[in-house]
Amino acid sequence: MPTKPAPATDLVPDAAPDAAEKRSTVRALLRLWPYVRPVRARLGTAAVIAILASCVGLVIPLVLKWMVDGPVADGDPAGVWLGALYLLLLGLAEALLFGVRRWLVARPLAGVEAGMRADLYRRLQRLPVAFHDRWASGQLLSRGTTDLMLLRMFLAFPLTFLLVNGVTILVGVGIMLVQDWTLGLVILGPAIPVMITCGIFEKKYSAVARRAQDQVGDLTTVVEESVLGIRIVKGFGRHRSQARAFHELSHTLRGTELRKARLLAAIWAVIVTLPEVAIGAALVVGAVQVADGALSAGTLVAFLSTALALRWPVESIGFLLAMSQEAATATDRYFEVMDAEVEADPAAGGRAAGAMGVPPLERSRERGRVDDGGTSQAVRAPGEAPSSEQRPLPEVSANAGRPQGLRFEHVRFRYPDAAPDSTPLLTDVDLHIRPGESMALVGATGSGKTTLTALVPRLHEVTEGRITLDGEDITALSREELRSMVAVAFEEPTLFSATVGENVLMGAGEGADDEALDRALAVAQADFAHALPQGTGTQVGEQGLSLSGGQRQRLALARAVVGRPRFLVLDDPLSALDVHTEAAVEAALRQVLADTTALIVAHRPSTVLLADRVALLSEGRIAAVGTHHELLRTSPEYAHLMSGSDGHEGDEGPQEGDGR
Numbered sequence: 192m193p194t195k196p197a198p199a200t201d202l203v204p205d206a207a208p209d210a211a212e213k214r215s216t217v218r219a220l221l222r223l224w225p226y227v228r229p230v231r232a233r234l235g236t237a238a239v240i241a242i243l244a245s246c247v248g249l250v251i252p253l254v255l256k257w258m259v260d261g262p263v264a265d266g267d268p269a270g271v272w273l274g275a276l277y278l279l280l281l282g283l284a285e286a287l288l289f290g291v292r293r294w295l296v297a298r299p300l301a302g303v304e305a306g307m308r309a310d311l312y313r314r315l316q317r318l319p320v321a322f323h324d325r326w327a328s329g330q331l332l333s334r335g336t337t338d339l340m341l342l343r344m345f346l347a348f349p350l351t352f353l354l355v356n357g358v359t360i361l362v363g364v365g366i367m368l369v370q371d372w373t374l375g376l377v378i379l380g381p382a383i384p385v386m387i388t389c390g391i392f393e394k395k396y397s398a399v400a401r402r403a404q405d406q407v408g409d410l411t412t413v414v415e416e417s418v419l420g421i422r423i424v425k426g427f428g429r430h431r432s433q434a435r436a437f438h439e440l441s442h443t444l445r446g447t448e449l450r451k452a453r454l455l456a457a458i459w460a461v462i463v464t465l466p467e468v469a470i471g472a473a474l475v476v477g478a479v480q481v482a483d484g485a486l487s488a489g490t491l492v493a494f495l496s497t498a499l500a501l502r503w504p505v506e507s508i509g510f511l512l513a514m515s516q517e518a519a520t521a522t523d524r525y526f527e528v529m530d531a532e533v534e535a536d537p538a539a540g541g542r543a544a545g546a547m548g549v550p551p552l553e554r555s556r557e558r559g560r561v562d563d564g565g566t567s568q569a570v571r572a573p574g575e576a577p578s579s580e581q582r583p584l585p586e587v588s589a590n591a592g593r594p595q596g597l598r599f600e601h602v603r604f605r606y607p608d609a610a611p612d613s614t615p616l617l618t619d620v621d622l623h624i625r626p627g628e629s630m631a632l633v634g635a636t637g638s639g640k641t642t643l644t645a646l647v648p649r650l651h652e653v654t655e656g657r658i659t660l661d662g663e664d665i666t667a668l669s670r671e672e673l674r675s676m677v678a679v680a681f682e683e684p685t686l687f688s689a690t691v692g693e694n695v696l697m698g699a700g701e702g703a704d705d706e707a708l709d710r711a712l713a714v715a716q717a718d719f720a721h722a723l724p725q726g727t728g729t730q731v732g733e734q735g736l737s738l739s740g741g742q743r744q745r746l747a748l749a750r751a752v753v754g755r756p757r758f759l760v761l762d763d764p765l766s767a768l769d770v771h772t773e774a775a776v777e778a779a780l781r782q783v784l785a786d787t788t789a790l791i792v793a794h795r796p797s798t799v800l801l802a803d804r805v806a807l808l809s810e811g812r813i814a815a816v817g818t819h820h821e822l823l824r825t826s827p828e829y830a831h832l833m834s835g836s837d838g839h840e841g842d843e844g845p846q847e848g849d850g851r
């Protein structure tokens with residue numbers, strides 16, 4: 192079975208480090224609009240309320256001015272108390288408004304996050320196997336967790352507060368300029384250096400944020416692999432080297448996080464220091480003006496209170512920008528997955544797509560040739576093909592649905608990530624499996640057997656040629672149709688964290704009952720399931736690891752046969768079974784396979800026995816087709832493979848007249 196590329200360094204196939212530097216933060220964040228749109232009214236109201244709350248805060252210095260120049264200067268205690276009451280009410284109003292804002296955004300933003308997560312999950316389900324082959328699972332996991340959390344936080348705080356703080360700063364500066372424009376200009380002095388610093392910071396931070404988020408994905412992958420592969424890690428005593436690999440990655444991440452912290456510290460230093468210096472300078476200039484009698488003490492108090500009230504809005508810009516950068520990076524990472532091309536479901540127009548560059552006319556002619564020695568029930572192309580390419584395929588339309596078995600016609604396949612000039616793994620596969628027939632597929636290791644079987648349920652798309660099920664091009668069938676016709680079981684049986692029964696019934700349509708479950712378990716010799724603590728209601732652990740390899744394989748086999756599929760694709764599904772159990776499964780399977788067309792990858796003669804005929808896959812094509820004994824006689828390669836596979840060919844080889 193194919194494995195994923197090695198983890199660790201760069202597990203994001205399309206991640207372009209430079210892209211983070213080039214892309215625009217705003218443009219990246221604008222892609223969130225479709226998700227934000229439904230809650231825009233609430234977010235807008237919340238922003239207006241936050242602006243209101245901030246402006247209420249800015250009224251406080253004006254009340255102070257009134258108190259200092261009025262009741263305090265006049266020695267009027269009642270006026271001072273009244274002023275204190277105003278201040279208290281303003282403070283309460285500000286707190287209340289901020290509370291309402293938070294209440295307004297909390298629920299809808301949790302909904303936005305959940306919606307985005309659901310979309311991502313749906314997308315991942317629809318993305319082709321080739322995508323999942325390329326992407327490390329930790330990278331996908333971190334997009335669905337950390338990145339979405341960053342986005343929710345961005346929508347809750349920076350999105351609103353960059354606006355609120357911007358308005359607050361403008362209003363505050365306006366108030367200060369009205370109070371005393373010379374002092375206002377002193378306060379405004381650092382504005383330009385602060386803006387330049389923000390620009391530089393944004394660019395640098397966005398690159399580091401991208402790196403950090405990708406590294407979190409790498410780390411997640413390593414953790415996931417270590418947990419899933421814990422038996423190997425322990426069995427080979429690799430925990431130290433695994434820990435070392437993890438430590439190295441987390442050390443790298445720590446370095447990136449420290450770089451982020453240093454950048455934040457730098458902008459923070461500039462954003463805090465320059466305004467503080469300006470406030471100090473304004474205090475000195477203002478005090479001189481008060482001493483000269485050019486300014487009232489109340490105005491200076493109001494001015495400085497306003498300046499101090501603006502400290503937080505200005506200082507927070509640093510981390511608001513940082514959070515926005517992280518959110519933009521998270522958006523990029525999210526849409527890298529969402530933009531990946533999903534499997535086209537060509538129920539509409541698929542017939543044409545299935546041509547793969549071969550005109551329908553030629554395909555129908557060729558189909559007459561694709562016969563395995565004239566022994567099959569191959570349907571000949573009609574003498575004269577229809578004149579128009581628009582007309583439906585004559586053969587297909589005439590015989591579609593009638594049992595014609597499974598056909599591979601000039602199938603050529605190259606993995607999408609293979610070098611374009613490399614020889615395709617499958618160069619020209621022609622094979623016809625008759626209706627109700629079971630065909631074993633034999634070939635040297637790495638010859639492409641698993642790959643060929645994966646083409647039938649369209650886990651990978653053929654590069655050229657086509658595959659038909661009962662005359663229907665598989666690319667013309669909707670995925671649902673196709674997968675209701677074909678059931679698969681792989682050598683590596685994957686079970687889900689669910690009950691045994693649920694795992695098996697996953698292979699059946701809606702409404703499958705306990706009878707179907709029991710029948711499938713019986714066929715797969717998986718009756719052990721009834722003896723589990725809660726019978727078929729027993730929960731299997733993550734990936735079914737609480738069961739033995741053979742038990743998992745039998746459950747996977749039961750899942751494949753439970754829906755009584757018309758076509759069955761089995762990739763060496765009995766490899767983990769002992770000879771006796773395998774023989775029992777074979778006997779039961781024969782009953783099931785009697786009306787099922789099956790392709791079975793086999794390594795052992797004992798598995799080959801299950802099949803009516805055998806096809807030898809060699810150098811990207813079907814080199815020979817025949818019964819086991821015919822091939823033993825006529826194909827040295829086959830004889831070699833069978834004799835070398837378990838060394839018991841002589842013991843287990845089928846006998847002539849064994850009923851096949």
Ligand SMILES: Nc1ncnc2c1ncn2[C@@H]1O[C@H](COP(=O)(O)OP(=O)(O)OP(=O)(O)O)[C@@H](O)[C@H]1O
Nearest residue numbers: 192193324606616635636637638639640641642643
């Ligand atoms: N996702 C993939 N991307 C690129 N190459 C792949 C991928 N999966 C498999 N291959 C390559 O394709 C070749 C055939 O693999 P495949 O698993 O189909 O062989 P096989 O005949 O089933 O082997 P075995 O008998 O060992 O299971 C191998 O060389 C493998 O490295």
